[in-house]
Amino acid sequence: MTAELSENTADTFTKPRLEKVVKGEDPGGITESVGWTGGGGFRDLRVAASVWDVISDQYGTVALAAEGVSPEQLGRAVTAQLGFLPIEHDVFAGSKGRARLAVLEGVADAVAVHDIVSALGEGETTVIAALAATDGAETTLRDLSRGSRLLKLPIDLFPPTSAVTR
Numbered sequence: 001m002t003a004e005l006s007e008n009t010a011d012t013f014t015k016p017r018l019e020k021v022v023k024g025e026d027p028g029g030i031t032e033s034v035g036w037t038g039g040g041g042f043r044d045l046r047v048a049a050s051v052w053d054v055i056s057d058q059y060g061t062v063a064l065a066a067e068g069v070s071p072e073q074l075g076r077a078v079t080a081q082l083g084f085l086p087i088e089h090d091v092f093a094g095s096k097g098r099a100r101l102a103v104l105e106g107v108a109d110a111v112a113v114h115d116i117v118s119a120l121g122e123g124e125t126t127v128i129a130a131l132a133a134t135d136g137a138e139t140t141l142r143d144l145s146r147g148s149r150l151l152k153l154p155i156d157l158f159p160p161t162s163a164v165t166r
Contacts, residue, residue: 002014002018007046010044015044018042021036021038021040022038022039022040022041022042023038024036024037024038024039025038049066050066051065051066051069051073051074051077052064052065052066052154053065053066053067063154063155063158064154065105065131065153065154071103071105074103074105075093075094075103076093078093078094078101078103078129078153078157079093079094079101079103081157082094082096082101082127082129082157083096084096084099084101084127087100089119090119091115091116091119092119092126098123098124098125099124099125099126099127100119100120100124100125100126100127101126101127101129102116102126102127102128102129103129103130103153104128104129104130104131105131106130106131106132107130107131107132107133107134108128108130108132108133108134108137108150109133109134109136109137110134110136110137110140112128112130112137113128113137113140113141113144113150114140114144116128117141117144117145117148120145125145125146125147125148126141126145126148127148127149127150127151128141128148128149128150128151129150129151129152129153129156129157130150130151130152130153131152131153132152133150133152137150138150
């Protein structure tokens with residue numbers, strides 16, 4: 001595994017070198033000394049900017065959705081964070097087995113919860129991840145769809161950790 005901070009360096013040097021190693025066309029480095037003749041492969045992954053801003057002050061640390069993050073970007077980030085597979089759907093951003101993920105950029109209230117639950121198929125549950133939720137949203141969800149749950153973003157994605165004692 002390798003990592004490169006500069007995209008230019010990765011594109012200009014690292015990726016072409018790895019392509020040569022895979023083809024068995026890289027005479028330098030460790031290739032000759034270990035008798036490498038090619039094979040294998042690699043993946044070129046790019047890390048996107050965070051969708052969260054972390055703010056620390058005298059009152060503590062909080063994560064907020066970053067300014068300018070689109071609903072689609074937020075949906076993709078939460079889908080990946082929770083281990084759902086992304087799907088193309090008007091209501092849901094992801095799926096995992098019979099569970100569907102809905103990501104709300106705004107407030108989850110009884111009306112939003114009802115609309116989301118009404119889009120579920122037979123035997124499906126939902127995870128609703130919202131930046132805010134009214135007091136009755138969780139109760140409404142529990143009443144309408146047993147086994148479904150409501151997450152408040154970002155606190156439920158990044159719960160506080162306790163110190164480990166040795």
